[in-house]
Amino acid sequence: MAANSLDRLLAALVVHLHSASVCTIGQGWRLAIAPLEAATVHHVLAGSGIVRVGNAAPVPYASGSVIVVPPRQGHIVGDAWPGAREVNAGETCGPFADGLAAFTAGSGPGTLLLCGSIPASHGLALSLFDLLTETVVEAPADDVGRGIFDLMRAEVAAPGLGTAAVTEALMKACLAAVLRGRLRRGDQGLLPAALPKDPRLIRAILAVLENPGAPHTVASLADRAGMSRASFADHFARALGSGPMEFAQSVRLHAAARLLETTDLPLKAVAAAIGYADPSSFSRAFRGAYGTDPTAYRVLNS
The missing domain is CATH 1.10.10.60 (Homeodomain-like)
Known part of the structure; x- marks a missing residue:
């Protein structure tokens, strides 16, 4: 498939991404997140650790990573230490700002996540994420993507009126930057599960x-x-x-x-x-x- 066709396909597909929460996970802790019908996206603003979906092998992440978890998959995210304590996200929910929720596991330095979801597309309309089956951890490969992370960190550090709208737009832009990087490298990555190869x-x-x-x-x-x-x-x-x-x-x-x-x-x-x-x-x-x-x-x- 020609690169320009992939770029045109990316432009034609509309990814609906909704900002939802800010997660703070202290050192020595992990957050357990229940399955959602939508694909879940975590933007790692700070820290490093692992994400594990079900019984699959853990996948490492670092600051500046985008984590995409398939729909209907419960997962844990946080410290890679085998003895880390786990807490269910539903037990730690509280308000953050401008309608966003806050989830907290432990305290002190660790992982800071800006999280959202990608609802399934309606009917037969094509989506890159509806049929995603494997967890993806990827960092933007260009200065634009890294700059978006800086803007997300600044917004979360000083939240206020409009934070939900701003973070939603930034997360969507960051996800597009990750996808664009894959397409430019000729690495279909996320695409084979949702698109025909022909x-x-x-x-x-x-x-x-x-x-x-x-x-x-x-x-x-x-x-x-x-x-x-x-x-x-x-x-x-x-x-x-x-x-x-x-x-x-x-x-x-x-x-x-x-x-x-x-x-x-x-x-x-x-x-x-x-x-x-x-x-x-x-x-x-x-x-x-x-x-x-x-x-x-x-x-x-x-």
């Missing part, structure tokens, strides 16, 4: 993600992939677990949901933007995917 399929996926409102058909996407229609449909279904048109509709409706959340466009304009000439057909499809009609969804999510 560059022909990637070309078709990009066509849908970058222009969901285009009149995509199995034939047009097969042509983009440079494959026969039958071969393309078979390879696509086996790689993604859905047909190409099911995938295209899911991406279109995901784009519509974003427009409903972030704009005041009338439903007719939203429908047209994602390729529906008939607003009634769009409303029926949206209701089938999201369990509510577009107007009610906008009221609840805007």
